[in-house]
Amino acid sequence: MSLWKEFSKGLYEQNPVFKQALGCCPTLAVSSTVSNGIGMGLAATFVLVCSNLLISMLRKGVPAKIRIPIYIVVIATFVTIIDLAMAGFTPDLYARLGIFVPLIVVNCIILGRAEAYAGKNKVLPSMIDGLGMGIGFTLALLVLGAIREVIGNGTFLGIPVFGVDFEPVMVFALPPGAFIIIGFILGFIAWLEKKRSQKTAGK
Amino acid sequence: MKDIIRFGLILMIVSVVAASALAAVYAVTNPRIQAQKQAQLQAALTAALPGSTSEGMQPVSEGGEVLYYQARDSQDSTRLLGYAVIARGVGYSSTIESIIGVDSSGKIIGMKVLSQAETPGLGTKVQEIKYGEKDPWFSRQFIGRPASQVAVDKDGGEIKAITGATISSRAVARSINAAYGELTKRIGQQTTQEQ
Numbered sequence: 163m164s165l166w167k168e169f170s171k172g173l174y175e176q177n178p179v180f181k182q183a184l185g186c187c188p189t190l191a192v193s194s195t196v197s198n199g200i201g202m203g204l205a206a207t208f209v210l211v212c213s214n215l216l217i218s219m220l221r222k223g224v225p226a227k228i229r230i231p232i233y234i235v236v237i238a239t240f241v242t243i244i245d246l247a248m249a250g251f252t253p254d255l256y257a258r259l260g261i262f263v264p265l266i267v268v269n270c271i272i273l274g275r276a277e278a279y280a281g282k283n284k285v286l287p288s289m290i291d292g293l294g295m296g297i298g299f300t301l302a303l304l305v306l307g308a309i310r311e312v313i314g315n316g317t318f319l320g321i322p323v324f325g326v327d328f329e330p331v332m333v334f335a336l337p338p339g340a341f342i343i344i345g346f347i348l349g350f351i352a353w354l355e356k357k358r359s360q361k362t363a364g365k
Numbered sequence: 366m367k368d369i370i371r372f373g374l375i376l377m378i379v380s381v382v383a384a385s386a387l388a389a390v391y392a393v394t395n396p397r398i399q400a401q402k403q404a405q406l407q408a409a410l411t412a413a414l415p416g417s418t419s420e421g422m423q424p425v426s427e428g429g430e431v432l433y434y435q436a437r438d439s440q441d442s443t444r445l446l447g448y449a450v451i452a453r454g455v456g457y458s459s460t461i462e463s464i465i466g467v468d469s470s471g472k473i474i475g476m477k478v479l480s481q482a483e484t485p486g487l488g489t490k491v492q493e494i495k496y497g498e499k500d501p502w503f504s505r506q507f508i509g510r511p512a513s514q515v516a517v518d519k520d521g522g523e524i525k526a527i528t529g530a531t532i533s534s535r536a537v538a539r540s541i542n543a544a545y546g547e548l549t550k551r552i553g554q555q556t557t558q559e560q
Contacts, residue, residue, distance in 0.1 A: 194485045224375075225371075225372060227368075227372060228372045231376060232376065232379050235380060235383050236379070238383075239383040239386060239387055242387055242390075243386065246390050246391060246394040246398070247390065247394060249394065249397075249398045250393070250395075250397035250398050250401070251394070253401045253404075314486060315486060320496055321496050322496055332486065332487070332529060335486030335487070336484065336485070336486060336487075
């Protein structure tokens, strides 16, 4: 498979949120605004690339039977190092993204990609895979965040989009609203896929 | 049996390497993180007591714990500018921590919500800065009011509670009442001790 394909599969074909239904917890929790979504997405992308790199480098020395505990130790250590380094060296960035970093430890996309990809593939494709998956995750958060922020708060990136008379639909800013919207998105994608497969079957 | 020992050893090596890496990173970053925290506290104090400088700020502590800060005027060091104290109140889903500055008559001269983890979109609005504005509208309401009496409108006060987040709004107002009550008691003790 070409590197471009390794990268692009994460965007739609195997989008971690919409197609693999991984990382739903952070997706539902931090997609209340666009800026939150971007922050979480970028922080997760960075961790994903680096953890795929590490796991891929270690893949030959890790016995299959105990790979999961080793992956977890590696990922948790790595995320904590990033957390400390950001707090110490880039305080402004940490003030914006700091709350997302500890959440990444429990983001199952990271472990999922380590298990499904980086543990079996070479270093460069693993990093590309991490980058594609991370950007796919960011895109999913962006879509959800944009819908939720506009309907639930009446703003986009903090800028009001409606007149003063607009009364935001509060439920969309809350977790139930995230469930409702992700339900519609998943339904829409399933419908698209069905139409697509019908088309190819008809040919 | 042999496998158990082998796997155990491998896991041990991985854990030791991970722990050493963490310890090394911690040793390097910790002084910097502490310095950041100090700078943040200083910024919060300046927000609570406008017109004060870090030199004029004096922590008053008891048993190693800082109870409140006393600030003197930056021009005239004999004049007392006011006090700053941390207020904590239990909101809807978290403890809301804020800092208030009061002058000697008990009027709030500065106020800032420092940390909270309330419901996103509702209670988090205690820190919301509206588009095009510089400071959060919720805390702005407190400035100029007597710290002992601030209360949200539902409790008959003048602070407009956040729509859908009365509990969070009320927690902030009440934590300020309580913190100010505590402060006046401490100041009373301090002056009697000095005499």
